[in-house]
Amino acid sequence: MAKDQNSPLLSPDQALARLKALPRPWAGDYLAMYSNWLGGIVTEPWLMSVPIDDHLVHRGDGVFEATKCLGGRIYLFERHLDRLEGSAASTHLELPVTRRELGALAAAVVRAGGQRECMLRIFLSRGPGGFSTNPFECPAPGLYLVASRIHPPAEESYERGVNLGVSLVPAKSGFFAGVKSCNYLPNVLLKREAITRGWDFAVCLDPDGYLAEGSTENMGLVDQAGNLLLPPPDHILEGTTAKRAMELAQTLVERGQLAGVARRHLKVEELQSAAEVMLFGTTLDVLPVSRIDGKPVAGGQVGPVAKELRRLIQQDIAHNPAMSMAVWG
Numbered sequence: 001m002a003k004d005q006n007s008p009l010l011s012p013d014q015a016l017a018r019l020k021a022l023p024r025p026w027a028g029d030y031l032a033m034y035s036n037w038l039g040g041i042v043t044e045p046w047l048m049s050v051p052i053d054d055h056l057v058h059r060g061d062g063v064f065e066a067t068k069c070l071g072g073r074i075y076l077f078e079r080h081l082d083r084l085e086g087s088a089a090s091t092h093l094e095l096p097v098t099r100r101e102l103g104a105l106a107a108a109v110v111r112a113g114g115q116r117e118c119m120l121r122i123f124l125s126r127g128p129g130g131f132s133t134n135p136f137e138c139p140a141p142g143l144y145l146v147a148s149r150i151h152p153p154a155e156e157s158y159e160r161g162v163n164l165g166v167s168l169v170p171a172k173s174g175f176f177a178g179v180k181s182c183n184y185l186p187n188v189l190l191k192r193e194a195i196t197r198g199w200d201f202a203v204c205l206d207p208d209g210y211l212a213e214g215s216t217e218n219m220g221l222v223d224q225a226g227n228l229l230l231p232p233p234d235h236i237l238e239g240t241t242a243k244r245a246m247e248l249a250q251t252l253v254e255r256g257q258l259a260g261v262a263r264r265h266l267k268v269e270e271l272q273s274a275a276e277v278m279l280f281g282t283t284l285d286v287l288p289v290s291r292i293d294g295k296p297v298a299g300g301q302v303g304p305v306a307k308e309l310r311r312l313i314q315q316d317i318a319h320n321p322a323m324s325m326a327v328w329g
Helices: 012-021 077-090 099-113 155-160 185-196 240-255 269-273 304-319
Strands: 030-035 040-042 062-070 073-075 118-125 142-148 162-170 201-205 211-214 218-222 227-230 260-263 276-281 285-292 324-326
Touching: 030 099, 040 099, 062 077, 073 099, 073 304, 077 099, 077 118, 077 240, 077 324, 099 118, 099 142, 099 324, 155 285, 162 185, 162 276, 185 201, 211 218, 218 240, 227 240, 240 260, 240 276, 240 285, 240 304, 276 304, 285 304
Parallel strands: 162 201, 162 285, 227 260
Antiparallel strands: 030 040, 030 142, 062 073, 062 118, 073 324, 118 142, 201 211, 218 227, 218 276, 276 285
């Protein structure tokens, strides 16, 4: 808690003791963290920190990825690294380790956390060096990996569907939308609006008024002709789960359960006329939408495509080792 202006000057030992004693009711989910500044892994939440002068903190100058480990394997790990490298290249950041070394670090952090099912987040920052916007004042990048407990939606959400709202928060511009940077202020405001308006999730609109993306989710719909449609990548961050779902959806096309799979601009009014609406994400897999701002969509029922795509994703996780990296044997 903040103290008045008469707060004492603390010695290093006093400061460390206070840091250790601070209540952290939210930190029960934190399992392990690697920091290249520490040069190792810690499992005590009070030691999981980032330097205040890291440009990640005061400028949002960094990129990240969020992956999940299920059954001792990190799903779509290589694809997440592909996107991390792409985001890093777009912002002139370089990983301080090789891709192979990063994979070994990821496995070590997950193992240190002791949970075969968890989230793994990788943060690549400009690094410490000062408080200006000058990226060249940082002598070396920061690298942080954090394992935490995973909290997927309750099974009831998949059985009943969720409530989606259309937000007033504008989508990011094309370049910034395609970089998974640590500047997530629009995403935070999007989530805040969803919560304050009683929605489960919110989706924003691009500058031309077309549907874009959620706070951390991609969206898609099945039109009345049976086509699975997702927005083009102009003003969204293409999700690894959404891209994999589109690949797996080809199976449904072959079975005649879908007429096709495509990306195109989607209008807001298409939500209410859709045969199905769904969300895609790392923690969600495929989550059906049954209401738009509280009003039923597709009769308020969960559709067969969302159900089957979720099943295919889960099958892919459990039985397709080519799509994941083993952490434990």
